[in-house]
Amino acid sequence: GENVEQHPSTLSVQEGDSAVIKCTYSDSASNYFPWYKQELGKRPQLIIDIRSNVGEKKDQRIAVTLNKTAKHFSLHITETQPEDSAVYFCAANFGNEKLTFGTGTRLTIIP
Amino acid sequence: DTAVSQTPKYLVTQMGNDKSIKCEQNLGHDTMYWYKQDSKKFLKIMFSYNNKELIINETVPNRFSPKSPDKAHLNLHINSLELGDSAVYFCASSRGTSSNTGELFFGEGSRLTVL
Numbered sequence: 001g002e003n004v005e006q007h008p009s010t011l012s013v014q015e016g017d018s019a020v021i022k023c024t025y026s027d028s029a030s031n032y033f034p035w036y037k038q039e040l041g042k043r044p045q046l047i048i049d050i051r052s053n054v055g056e057k058k059d060q061r062i063a064v065t066l067n068k069t070a071k072h073f074s075l076h077i078t079e080t081q082p083e084d085s086a087v088y089f090c091a092a093n094f095g096n097e098k099l100t101f102g103t104g105t106r107l108t109i110i111p
Numbered sequence: 112d113t114a115v116s117q118t119p120k121y122l123v124t125q126m127g128n129d130k131s132i133k134c135e136q137n138l139g140h141d142t143m144y145w146y147k148q149d150s151k152k153f154l155k156i157m158f159s160y161n162n163k164e165l166i167i168n169e170t171v172p173n174r175f176s177p178k179s180p181d182k183a184h185l186n187l188h189i190n191s192l193e194l195g196d197s198a199v200y201f202c203a204s205s206r207g208t209s210s211n212t213g214e215l216f217f218g219e220g221s222r223l224t225v226l
Contacts (some may be wrong), residue, residue, distance in 0.1 A: 034214070043217040044154065085154055097166050099215065101154040105219065 002026065003095040006102030013080055014110050021105045023090035024072040030092040033066060033073045036101070038087045047088075048075070077107075085109045114138050116219035124192060131188045132221045134202030141183040144215070145177060146201040152225075154201070160185055168225055181221045192225045199223070 003026040013019045025033075034049035050057045050064045050073065057064050061080075066073040075085055090102040117134040122128055136143060144167075145157040159167035160179040174190045189196060202218040 036215075038152075043219050044215075045217070046214045049213075089154060097159060097161075098156065100156070104152045104154070106152075 002098065003103040004090060004092050004100050006090050008105060009103065010106045010108070012108045012110055015080055015082060017080055019024075019077045019080055019084070019107055019109075020045050021088055021090070021107070022072060023074070023091040023092075023102050026071070027085045027092070027094050028068075028071060030071075030094060032093045032099075034066070034099075035062075035075050036091065038089065038104075040086070041067060044089060049097050053098045059098060080109045082109050082111055113219075115202055115218040117200075117221050119221060120219060121222050121224075123226065125191055126194060128192050129188070129190045130192060130223070132200055132202075132223075133183050133184070133186045134218055136202075136216070138204055138206075138216060139184065140204040140206050140216070141182060142205050142207065143179065143182070144203040144205075145185065145187050146203060146217075147159055148199045148201060148220070150198070151160045158185075158187075160182055172202040175212050186206075189223075194225050197223055197225045 010044045033054040035047050037045040038044040048064050050066050061078050065074045071110045087106050089103045089104050091099050093099050115136045142161045144159045146154050148154050157171050158177045162182050165177045176188045178182045179185045199220045201220045203215045205215050
């Protein structure tokens, strides 16, 4: 089926430390893996995405890695700051039209 | 000049009523979506339209009926509201038809509370 599993569901880290969120997907044909950030009471917004032809992508303090063989991908946030506190969603595409989201990770940065 | 705007932002209504949520995008995108986010924050796709044509229709009760009068608008009408319909409904749009063409732009969400 079209499944995206995301772990952990909640994560607390000290300010300045790194945070890692992991996702697995079920369809080996999936080729697009975005990450969305949703701050409290706000809309989800794209923060980074990766396509299946690359294994890693970095944008300042955030990076995403993809292991196509194992069908998993991860979000890494380094030097975390209070404004990184939010719910993070991974997603994967299934077929040509559908983007399915993971169950979300509530990240809390402890000052 | 909000990119994806939806109204109303809040909606409180009684069980059994019928209500509509409207969505408009000014990005010139071809594809629009409705997502439902429940109290556990799960984001689930409900419908997707491309150039006014329905392309995704998830397992959603037929009390929910989307309507796309043109490619810039996608409205959601809900009949006979039930308690379990309480959620935040997000409209979104994207360029092209494929789910891998890039960013989804979400509206601010419409919080529906059924009493």
